[in-house]
Amino acid sequence: MPGKSFFIDTSLCTACKGCQVACKQWHDLPAEKTVNRGTYQNPADLSFVTYKLVRFNETVVDGKLKWLFFPDQCRHCLEPPCEMTAEDPGAIFRDPATGAVLFTAYSKDIDTQEVIEACPYNIPRTARDGTLAKCDMCNDRVRNGLLPACVKTCPTGAMNFGDRDEILVMAKNRLATVKKTCPKAKLLDPDDVRVIYLVTEDPMLYHSFAVASNSAFDISRKVALNKLLRPLTRLTAGL
Numbered sequence: 001m002p003g004k005s006f007f008i009d010t011s012l013c014t015a016c017k018g019c020q021v022a023c024k025q026w027h028d029l030p031a032e033k034t035v036n037r038g039t040y041q042n043p044a045d046l047s048f049v050t051y052k053l054v055r056f057n058e059t060v061v062d063g064k065l066k067w068l069f070f071p072d073q074c075r076h077c078l079e080p081p082c083e084m085t086a087e088d089p090g091a092i093f094r095d096p097a098t099g100a101v102l103f104t105a106y107s108k109d110i111d112t113q114e115v116i117e118a119c120p121y122n123i124p125r126t127a128r129d130g131t132l133a134k135c136d137m138c139n140d141r142v143r144n145g146l147l148p149a150c151v152k153t154c155p156t157g158a159m160n161f162g163d164r165d166e167i168l169v170m171a172k173n174r175l176a177t178v179k180k181t182c183p184k185a186k187l188l189d190p191d192d193v194r195v196i197y198l199v200t201e202d203p204m205l206y207h208s209f210a211v212a213s214n215s216a217f218d219i220s221r222k223v224a225l226n227k228l229l230r231p232l233t234r235l236t237a238g239l
Contacts, residue, residue, distance in 0.1 A: 003099025004142060005167040006151070006195040008071055010206070011178055011185070012158040015040070015054050015069040019150035019159055023052040026138060026149035046072065048127045051135040052150055055207050068199075070206040071150070071159070074123045074135040075193035076101045081118040086110045092132075099164070099194055100137035107132035120212035137194075164194065171196050 024031070029049045034042050041056040055070040080101045086092040091106040092115070107115075108130040115132060116124045124132045138148035142161075146152070151159040160170060171187055175198055178185040182200040188211050190196045203210035
């Protein structure tokens with residue numbers, strides 16, 4: 001289970017969008033046509049062709065104006081609700097070496113809406129034909145000993161990647177340091193996901209899906225129970 005993990009330190013993020021651009025370049029994804037919405041966040045949201053998005057939120061904290069940046073992406077849950085919901089290893093599976101949660105072209109053949117609704121972080125997006133897409137942890141790069149493109153390009157050290165055990169130690173040590181000046185700092189869902197964020201303010205100020213409304217474990221259990229009861233529900237309906 002160890003595999004790999006990210007550590008994203010938002011206290012070091014300058015919203016340069018280098019990670020966002022690098023992701024586009026490595027995956028050969030097209031740009032999206034956008035409009036001026038009064039924010040530097042661009043495009044407006046994740047999509048089938050945007051796996052990584054630096055979210056901008058201008059807010060007031062303790063009477064002071066602050067810009068909070070959040071490089072949003074798939075969290076690669078340790079027990080992925082999407083995988084459990086799909087029940088099809090040909091469509092959604094975990095790489096046994098890295099732990100990356102991967103979607104394939106066969107995802108268009110499953111109940112994509114059910115998969116989307118099962119995600120506690122509102123990540124999967126669909127193409128017109130129903131195929132699902134999201135961050136794949138640059139699994140091809142990682143498998144060949146390279147860093148994910150977003151991590152490789154980060155100029156401030158906000159993006160980190162490595163063996164999960166080492167990343168957890170790094171995250172906890174960094175949290176202890178940041179808490180000396182930012183007492184509200186915390187790690188987001190470190191026991192449930194492979195993409196661990198450090199934030200210095202209330203997570204909801206960054207993004208409404210910064211943390212799971214329930215833990216990934218609880219959601220997985222609910223999904224599994226629904227799957228288990230579905231045949232009984234159909235039988236009852238038939239009677």
